[in-house]
Amino acid sequence: MQELFCNTLNWIQNLGLLGGLAFIIIYTLAAILFIPGSLLTLGAGVVFDVVLGSIYVFIGATLGSIGSFLVGRYLARNWVAKKIENNEKFKAIDKAIAQSGFKIVLLTRLSPVFPFNLLNYALGITRVRLKDYALGSIGMIPGTIMYVYIGSLAGNIAQVCSGNQVKNPQAETAQWIIRIIGFIATVAVTLYVTKIAKKALEEST
Template sequence: MISTRRSSQSHPRKVMKGLKLVSLTLLAMVMVLVVHAEPSLAQESASSGGFNPQEILRNALQWIDSLGPIGAIAFIAIYIIAAVAFLPGSILTLGAGVVFGVVLGSIYVFIGATIGATAAFLVGRYLARDWIAQKIAGNDKFSAIDEAVGQEGFKIVLLTRLSPVFPFNLLNYAYGLTGVSLKDYVLGSIGMIPGTVMYVYIGSLAGDLAMIGGGDAPTNPTVQWAIRIIGFIATVAVTLYVTNVAKKALDKSVSKETV
């Protein structure tokens, strides 16, 4: 009886530890975004004369613009490479608005981003997934969370794609380490569409590739606020949803242990 009581008292603590882990993971991802999105960091990199991916991608966009009809193929290929290589896809997304216009630019960005994200997902899955599986094999609670996330993969991927808080390139590899199926992952990519269209539209306002990524690039306040509102709602939704999924998985794991 005493051991049973102690075990039952420890279960809520284990559940709380699991929820804290989920919250800390989400917080870490937000911090990564803040670092990568800070404009001053990009400016310092450019002024230091070192490796400047923004300038490289801007030059690539100018080259694509000179290719004519086949430029779309080159753009999609470069976007795929950028997604796998952790290069800033935002430059390409904005540039697509200048080179191709809003409609075609949005289509090409979505195709390139989806294929690139899928490639990164597969790299994460087949290079590191087995190692992760071995590590959590002896931990029923982490295995339960991983399984639950896999079962709810489409909804979770969809919500995180709607939110700009979660870094695109990092998330592609991270999902490869989870139990999310490839089918749910690809289908969840439709969540990128609203943000893609909005950023391509903002890029189209620039009218000149030289202005892309710079502080003088024109913006549309309405579009900017729409992006922020959608992102905020999606961020809150995915945080609550993932936490709820983790809690249910932990509760299920705990109930099995007590049987």
């Protein structure tokens, strides 16, 4: 899969103006097909630069997440339910999300604890509204920009595909920013879900 993505990035780089559209389509399909897009995200920084790369990744990730959400809600509900049946985090989220869908989605997008591809499908079987789910995608922006930026520091696709981390002060700073944002979001979503779940329990007694 890594070799395929690397060849795809090289192909996109040679497409010129059509490269952005091709990238968005491929990123969207990767998300729907449950394929991790981390290599594509890093590669976007090399192929397009930070600004355009971040825009293309965000559009592709948003479209892919909405596609996965709809598949999870209408086509693969039983399969997704089995995937998350033993995940206590998702059970807690389901109880809270009907009341505060946008805030929950936003915080889970900021937190690295919840895997992107699984979360897309899992939220499809919760009671979150599609509008709140789509708007919550803005939580992906900080992580998207940081990872595209780290990819841009690699300088070329070959280094991104080598699997070796980019090591310089700028990359290390970006990684620490991602960790700090993710930690804060994880704590926030945990406290917020706990608060809502406790309130719901009190109201039902």
